[in-house]
Amino acid sequence: MTSATNLDTDLTPFPDHTQLPESDGTFVKNWQEHPQSILLTDSIQPVLQELHPDGQYCIGQDLGIYWRLTDPPEKGAEAPDWFYVGNVPPLLDGITRRSYVFWREHIAPLIVLEFVSGDGSEERDKTPWKGKFWIYEQVIRPPFYGIYEVKKASVEVYEFIGGKYQLLAANERGHYPIPPLGVELGIWQGQYQNAELPWLRWWDLQGNLLLTGEERAEQESQRAEQERQRAEQERQRAEQERQRAEQERQRAEQERQRAEQERQRNDRLMAQLRSLGVEPEV
Missing domain, CATH: 1.20.5 (Single alpha-helices involved in coiled-coils or other helix-helix interfaces)
Known part of the structure; x- marks a missing residue:
């Protein structure tokens, strides 16, 4: 069995989060993405603090998940609009994470969310080694993958079952339970940051809005x-x-x-x- 020390030695040639680009240099495609990420993070913090009283969890907002080493490096990363990883330190070496390097931490996010800006084809792309859906399903494998379309006021939630993503059906409230977090995900029509929109939000399992x-x-x-x-x-x-x-x-x-x-x-x-x-x- 390879020890943790040997593992670190084996990974020495591979860059860590401080050596990889934290951005691919592209603009955010939708002004609503930033407040939407804040809304998700802010409202679920009490749940995560209860789940992780030691504070060992990470939330990524448009943060790169490096899953393979490429040239240029950013071609080997996917940057979900929002994701959560449990049981990992929020800081590395005392500094804020610049990216999430999958080959060093080996823990997949529990849930990855993509906010559709175009027609949704990019988020559903199953092209091997290239498409977002394929990379999440075949490589990173978060147990839950959500595709949110503000223009359609809808969200699709997939669960990783039997080696592939299965599209989940909504419950009687129109929400999608995420049992490991004890929450549901769904669409909430209301005003946030001075904008009346169908926002992506969390509820508890009794249907109370977080x-x-x-x-x-x-x-x-x-x-x-x-x-x-x-x-x-x-x-x-x-x-x-x-x-x-x-x-x-x-x-x-x-x-x-x-x-x-x-x-x-x-x-x-x-x-x-x-x-x-x-x-x-x-």
Whole structure:
């Protein structure tokens, strides 16, 4: 068996992430790709932090996955719009990853997502050694591969089963469960970063939308405001109850005063009758 030390020695001629290009020099094809990646990353962070309390995981956003050594090097990489790898360090040698070098880490991403900019043929290309679909299915082999088309408000999710990708059917909510993460993937129509679009988002397995940090803060703010309003309503109810009790006390006091006045009138009347020689009891 090859030891870890021998493996490192064997890989010495092969470049690491600091020696490989971090970009192929092309422009992002769709302005929505960047906010879409942020949305996915931001909302799933609490899930990943629970899964990896030691912080050992990596999220790639348009980050190259080097799967073979070529000339130029970037020809041997695929750069998914978004991917997640568990049980790997987020930093290498104390610096941020510039790429994910598959021949050094040997752990495939759990899920790879591509955001379609054209007609989707590039993301579904099964041409050997060249097509994205072929490379993911035959070489990198992430257990889940998703193709998101904002223009069609749709996402296709494939699962690696029996050595090939099988297209998954959506559940009753129109989502695609990713069991290892305990989440579902689907389309959410709404506003994010000032754009109303059909965004790709996560839900938990009970169908609850996973919120971004800003949404969580807004939700907390709304809960706090609702709690403040409930407390104010309770204070007002207590004040109204106090006022009712005070009114009742005042009515009782008035009734007592009226009874005392009536008693005093009766006493005066009896005194007058006695002064006339009439016994009131008779």
